[in-house]
Amino acid sequence: MAYRQTNKVMEKLQSKKKEILKAAREVFAENSYQGTSIKTIAQKAKIATGTFYLYFTNKDALITMIVEEMFHELLECIKHERAHFTDGFDKLQASMEACIKLFVKEKNMAKILLVQVPGVNNAFNAKLIDIENELIKLTKEDLDELKKQDRIPHEDTFVTALAFVGSFRQVIINWLREGKPEDLEAAFATLMKYNLKGMGKGDVS
Amino acid sequence: MAYRQTNKVMEKLQSKKKEILKAAREVFAENSYQGTSIKTIAQKAKIATGTFYLYFTNKDALITMIVEEMFHELLECIKHERAHFTDGFDKLQASMEACIKLFVKEKNMAKILLVQVPGVNNAFNAKLIDIENELIKLTKEDLDELKKQDRIPHEDTFVTALAFVGSFRQVIINWLREGKPEDLEAAFATLMKYNLKGMGKGDVS
């Protein structure tokens, strides 16, 4: 009779794939894409290098899956937090707060998305750019809404959205690279105030 | 008797070295460090691959020299423009305006410094971080001065400096990658206003 996988085996395979992904996230967070070898990942995942290729077609497919997973996690997290609010300013604040909280919790994710992967190659950058553009789009929508309500001056909301996202990005990257500011969540307050004032919100204390 | 180079030959060698640097800047602007081969650079510079090694000890020495040249160009340009002003806000504005004008003029420089920033752990990356840190340091000094003069609120000037630089960085990167905003120098006005308001400058129109 034909061989059929039992549940036990299927679960084992699934968990092994997850194990590889987990190991890979850790290794990629500390080393560049080029500087990361399959052998290293395999060792960390406690498998032979050849085994890796039973789970992923190649190194590219691995990093693609990792980045896509992170993309999904990040956007879901942001959208979930935004959903609690209707006010434009509140939605902006919720987005960035969600983002920062997630990065503090999943530092490897931040390192991969912001520090390691950007230099890989132009094809990969495209994926990362998608993530960033999505965040910029969300921000611009909030700004356009606020503009329509006459709650902020009629400036170029696209440039404003870029400035907003860029200021957070820079602080997070510096935190990852140099450990400064030490307390990212405390810096969040300063940063949010800075940006709300920049947008022209009237009553920022 | 010992052979002595004539001026004509020395000049030829100098200009060939410059030719290589120029070709390399062009190639590095479009490809990552790892993705750029000496062969490609040599072809563009119209020399044999072996000849490259008569001018540079290796690939690392080449990128180091390029980045150091750019570092120097950029900081000189900024410092020169700042020197015309004594007021803190004016100095901040002059710095970023100089930066943007230089990047518009030397787009390859911007691409190398901002887009091809690889997560590669080598001299290349370290040097790029140096440049950014220098700019952040300058910004923080201006902010500290303004704070001492009680012209801005007593917020964390380091985080503020990061936000300031980060907002410009993001806009410039987006311009390089997607061509938006189309007119970078026009976006500069919006961006500067945003940041001055963010800092808490009172009379931003």
Added chain:
DNA sequence: TACAAATATGAATTAGCATTCATTGTTTCT
């Protein structure tokens, strides 16, 4: 238990690219 299908292994293969080097071409000086 036997044997077939599925998984796992890690040494061998392969490919790309930086760097070297034996050879050829050019410049300087007598």
Added chain:
DNA sequence: AGAAACAATGAATGCTAATTCATATTTGTA
């Protein structure tokens, strides 16, 4: 002109790391 120093060449070398594959182990069915 001819020899010695210098410069240029590009094929050959060597290294690193991704991917493959022949072999071994594990799992499922009868």
